[in-house]
Amino acid sequence: MHRTPTHLPAAFEPLATPRRSLIVKTLVVALFVTTGCSRSESSGANATGDPVRDLQRSAVETGRCSVVHWGTNPDDYTQWQNHTNRIVPVFAFGTKGQGDGIDLASYAGKRSVYRDEAGLRKLYGRLPPATLNPDAGYFDQTAITEIQEAALEAGKKQIILVVFDGLDWHGLRASSIYRTGKSYDEGRGAGHFLQEYDADGTTQFGEMVTSPFGEAPRLNVDTQAIAVPTATGGYDVSQAGPHAWSTPTEPNYIKGLGSSTRHTYTDSAASATSMHSGIKTFNGSINVAADGRDVKPFGRLAQEKGYSAGVVTSVPVSHATPACAYANNVLRGDYQDITRDMLGLPSVRHPDQPLEGLDVLIGAGHGCDVSSDSSQGANFVAGNKFLTRKDLEAIDHQRGGKYLVSQRTAGRSGRDNLLADAVAAGNEKLRLFGYYGTRDQHLPYRTADGDYTPTVGKERTAEIYSPADIEENPTLADMTEAALIALSARDKPFWLLVEAGDVDWASHDNNVDNMIGAIESGDDAVRTITKWVEENSSWQDAVMIVTSDHGHYFVVRDLAAFGVLSGK
Incomplete structure (x- = not known):
C-alpha cells in the first residue's frame, strides 16, 4: 500500500540542482x-x-x-573498458581532529601501511614485489573499515560511506571542468559540492590504493567452494606514480600489464570487501577471504552494536558494492542469494541461520526479468534477476514480513512514492525496502547537461527512456533522502552506505556524457546527506567518507x- 505523508521533515526541501525538467x-x-x-x-x-x-x-x-x-x-x-590500479581520492567529513583511528592522519604519510614491510605482509599475506615505499603518502582501502570501526567505538551517531563506483581523480576533474570551466592539476580540486564542502572545518582529503589480494579463482557457486587464489596484488609507485593525479611512467602497468612488475587491478567486489571488512581478498568475492572463510562486514558489526544499517544504490540492490555491505558469497554474480542475505532470508551461504537483514535497502533491479542465469547456480529462479517473487512476498509486512515494500508504480512519481513509504515505515516502525529502476538495471542516466538523453558508448547503443522511466523512478538523492527518513525514525544511531554505481557502468561503456551525469547524481546525494547532518546532527557526531572503489x-x-x- 502506498501512503501519502502528511509532511516531510524540514531538512528535505527540493534541491536547487536540475532533476527532471528535461531541459537541454x-x-x-x-x-x-x-x-x-x-x-x-x-x-x-x-x-x-x-x-x-x-x-x-x-x-x-x-x-x-x-x-x-x-x-x-x-x-x-x-x-x-575496464578498471585500473590507479590510486583513488578520499574525501572525509567529521574526521579532522577527531582522534586516532578517525582522523585520516592515522593512516597516511609516516603511518602508511605501504611504508611498513610487516604491515604489508599482514595485509597481502606476503610482501608484494615493488610495493614497499618508504615515502608513501597514500594509504590502503582497508583503512575505510578501520575509520568506521573507530567511529563506532567513539560513539559517533551517524557513520556514512558514499562510494562513487569506478570514479578516479581524472574523471572527477573532467566533471568539475565541465561544471565550472576551470581546471586544476593536483589535490582535492574544486567544482563539485563534495570537493568544496568543509563540514565545519572537519573535512580532509587523502588517497588510497585499491589493489586486491589477487585474481578470481576457480569456484563452485552451489557448494561455495573455491580453489586457492593466486596472490597478484600490489602497487608499484615507480610505474604508477605517487598520487591519484600522477601520469604512469609505464602506461600499461595500471592495466595489470607491462614488461616489468605486474599487479592485478581490483574489481568492485574485492575492493568493497576491503572497505567493509578490512581484508584483502580475490576479485569476485563478497566478504569471503582468500582462504574461504566468511568475514563480517561493517554493516552487520554496526547492527550488533545497536545501530540501524541501511544501503542505497543506483544500480541493482545486490550488485557488488552494496552486497559487500552485508552479504557473504564466493561469487558476486549470485544475485538472488546475495539479496536473501541482505533481506534476512535463508541463502546458500546462510541456509540455517539467516542473517538479521538490513534495516533499509533501496536500489534498482525492478523490471529486470531473465529466464536463466548460469552464474547463479542450481537454485536460480526464473523471473526477476535479483529478487524472486517468493522472496519479495516473504519480506512484505502485509504478508507477515518485516519490510514495507516500496516499488516502482505505473503513473506514480517515484520520488513521491518512495518518500511517502519512508515516512510510513518510520511511523509504523517497519524496515524499508525500495525497488526501482529501468530495464537497463539502473536508475536513468541524467547525462552531463541533466536532460536524461544518453548517446552511444562503446557498445554503440544508447539507452532510451520513456517519460514513465523518468517520472516513476526516484533519483539517487531521493533514495538517500528516503533512507535518512526511515533510519532516523528508528531512534537509534545508524550506518548508511550510498553508492553512485552507474559512474562505473558509464565508464565501462566509455561514455563521458553518462559518466559526468552519474557523478552529478552522486554529488547531489552527498549534498542531501550534509543537509540532513546540519539540520539533525553535527559534524562532531557524524562521520562521512566519500570515495571510490577503483579507477578506470x-x-x-x-x-x-x-x-x-x-x-x-
Missing part, C-alpha cells in the same frame, strides 16, 4: 567545433547543441577524439578544449 542546456555549437572530435559531426545536421553529447557520439562513431580518450592509445577512443582509464588530452564544453 543551450550552448553554442561553435564551442564544440574546437574540440577536434569530427568537425563534420559537431557542426553538421547531427549536432544537437549539447557539446558533451556530441563529443561522445562523434568519438564513438569515428573511433577518435583529440580531447579525451579511454586507455593508453590516444588515437583509439574506446581502447580500454579516462584521460583528458586537452584541458582547455574540454573546458570550452562548459560554456563558462
